[in-house]
Amino acid sequence: MIEGPALWLFIAALGLGTFGLRFVFLGLIGDRPLPAWLLRHLRYTAVAVLPGLVAPLVVWPAATGGTLDTPRMAAALVTLSIGYFMRNVILAISAGALTLFAGLALLG
Amino acid sequence: MPSQSTNSPYWQGVRDGAPFTLVIVPFSMLFGVVGTEAGLHIAETMAFSVLVIAGAAQFTALQLLTDNAPTLIALVSALAVNLRMAMYSASLTPWLGAAPLWQRAIAAYFTVDQSYACAVVKFEQEPHWPMPARLAYFFGVVTPICPLWYGFTLVGALVGNAVPTGLPLDFALPITFLAMIGPMLRTPAHVVAALVSVTLALALAWLPYNLGLLVAGIAGMMVGAQAEVLLERRKEGRA
Numbered sequence: 480m481i482e483g484p485a486l487w488l489f490i491a492a493l494g495l496g497t498f499g500l501r502f503v504f505l506g507l508i509g510d511r512p513l514p515a516w517l518l519r520h521l522r523y524t525a526v527a528v529l530p531g532l533v534a535p536l537v538v539w540p541a542a543t544g545g546t547l548d549t550p551r552m553a554a555a556l557v558t559l560s561i562g563y564f565m566r567n568v569i570l571a572i573s574a575g576a577l578t579l580f581a582g583l584a585l586l587g
Numbered sequence: 588m589p590s591q592s593t594n595s596p597y598w599q600g601v602r603d604g605a606p607f608t609l610v611i612v613p614f615s616m617l618f619g620v621v622g623t624e625a626g627l628h629i630a631e632t633m634a635f636s637v638l639v640i641a642g643a644a645q646f647t648a649l650q651l652l653t654d655n656a657p658t659l660i661a662l663v664s665a666l667a668v669n670l671r672m673a674m675y676s677a678s679l680t681p682w683l684g685a686a687p688l689w690q691r692a693i694a695a696y697f698t699v700d701q702s703y704a705c706a707v708v709k710f711e712q713e714p715h716w717p718m719p720a721r722l723a724y725f726f727g728v729v730t731p732i733c734p735l736w737y738g739f740t741l742v743g744a745l746v747g748n749a750v751p752t753g754l755p756l757d758f759a760l761p762i763t764f765l766a767m768i769g770p771m772l773r774t775p776a777h778v779v780a781a782l783v784s785v786t787l788a789l790a791l792a793w794l795p796y797n798l799g800l801l802v803a804g805i806a807g808m809m810v811g812a813q814a815e816v817l818l819e820r821r822k823e824g825r826a
Contacts, residue, residue, distance in 0.1 A: 480652050486631055489658055493648055494638030496666045502695040504677035510685035519812040523780045524678035525707045526771045527807025528671050530781040531788030531800050532700070533764045538789060542757040551758055558762050562769020571766035572606050579755055579762070 550582025596720040600705065600727020607701045607732055610763050613756040614642050615736045619743020621646070625653045629744045636740035640699065640733065643797075644668040667796035674804055675703040682710045683725070686718055694722065697729045704767050776818060780811030 481489060513521075537555045539545040558575030562568065592598075615636060622632030627649075635645045644665040651661035675698050683694055705728045710721060772778050784807035791799030 480625065480655060481658055482626070485658070486627075486652075487634070489648075489652070489662060490631065490634045490638055492662055493644070493665055494634075496662070497639050497641055497644060497669050497672065498696060500666070500669050500672040501676050501698045502692060503673050504680045505683060505691050505695050505698075506676075506688065508677075508680050508684060509688070509691065513681060516812070518681055519815055520808045521678045521681060522711075522815070523777065523808045523811030524674050524804070525704055526768070526777045527780045527784045527811060528674055528800070528804040529700070529704060529764055529768055529771075529784075531784035531803035531807065532671070533761050533768070534785040534788045535792050536758075536761045537765075539792075540757060540761075542755065551755075551761075554758060555761060555765055558765040559769050562766045563772055564769075566770045568603070568766045568770065569606060571769055572609070572762055575762040575766065579758055583755060 550579055550586055553582050554579035596716065596724040597727040597730075599709070600724040601730050602727075603705045603709070604701060604728035604731045606766070607763055608735055609756075610701075610759045611732050611735045612739050613759065615739040616743035616746075618642065618645055618649075619740040619745070620747060621649060621743075622740075623744045623747055625649055627744075629741070632744045633737070633740060636737055639665075640696070640736060641669050641672070642736075664796050667798065667801075670797075670801050671804060672698060674808075675700075678707060679703065682706070682721055683718075686722060690722060694725055697726070697733060699729075699732065700764070701732055702728045704764070704771075708767070708771060774815070774818070776811050776814035779814050780807040783807045783810045 480486075533555075537551065538547060540548055540551050542548075543551070554575045557578040558571045561574045562571035565571065618636060619632055622635065623629075627635075635649070639645050639648075647668050648661055648665035651664055652658075656664075676695060679694070679698065683691060686694070702725060706721075706725050709724055710716070713720075716724070768781065772781060784803045787803035787806050788800055791802055793799070794802070
């Protein structure tokens with residue numbers, strides 16, 4: 480593994496690159512008006528990225544070596560349902576965590 | 588003054604960010620542990636968490652470096668994991684774009700999954716908030732998250748193998764995100780965008796560099812936007 484100045488250079492490059500990705504639109508476009516079609520797409524960014532980020536973690540959990548697991552699937556469904564119907568994040572997290580603990584205790 | 592009260596935008600942000608400590612503490616600690624085990628000095632491990640401040644990319648980079656992958660490959664792979672940050676940046680632009688450049692730069696640095704997700708939900712709920720309120724909320728969400736990310740990286744690096752076992756902390760990340768996604772599904776357009784995203788993310792999980800998520804995200808945005816147009820047209824047709 481690289482070390483010393485090479486490692487520091489690597490960390491700095493990764494930090495700078497990551498900042499660049501975070502800054503590219505917010506920093507460079509600023510308050511210039513964006514076309515309506517683009518704004519419409521941007522309204523769906525969160526709901527198009529986060530579910531795709533989470534889905535593999537639910538279906539192939541690392542903790543089980545990637546096999547579908549009933550307690551984790553149940554916890555995911557309960558969390559999503561409570562979040563959707565109750566619109567309450569804390570309640571959804573609590574219900575999901577309880578489901579996970581109960582499921583792991585029962586099914587182990 | 589409403590800004591002095593505990594219900595100010597800043598404190599609303601702190602409260603909305605607080606549940607994510609469940610995720611931040613174990614993951615940052617684990618990164619500290621893995622860094623020390625990989626032979627990094629504490630300053631190097633800390634530099635990752637402070638300069639990069641993106642969990643998945645940090646783990647990817649460290650994994651590839653310890654596997655002795657070519658440095659450039661490690662760099663490109665870790666940056667690819669972070670490509671979604673550019674999408675977050677674009678998505679925040681309509682809300683925060685009018686802030687002064689230095690404030691946008693600080694907000695960009697602190698754009699992580701959690702601060703982004705909380706902020707867009709809140710900004711859509713409170714479209715008339717003035718810029719200072721938006722920024723106060725954003726930095727409120729960051730307050731219980733990012734300092735803990737640094738702090739528990741340090742704890743993990745110092746203490747070594749001290750991540751509590753027996754707790755299913757692996758699932759803290761999916762649960763906190765799913766809890767956020769539920770309230771985001773406000774219209775049929777949001778629901779189809781999410782369904783497309785899930786389907787493509789799973790179907791394209793074999794793609795290297797996490798590119799499946801990027802395709803899934805872009806496709807989800809396109810489908811969501813298209814669905815919004817169709818729904819509006821149908822509404823106009825009925826009116």
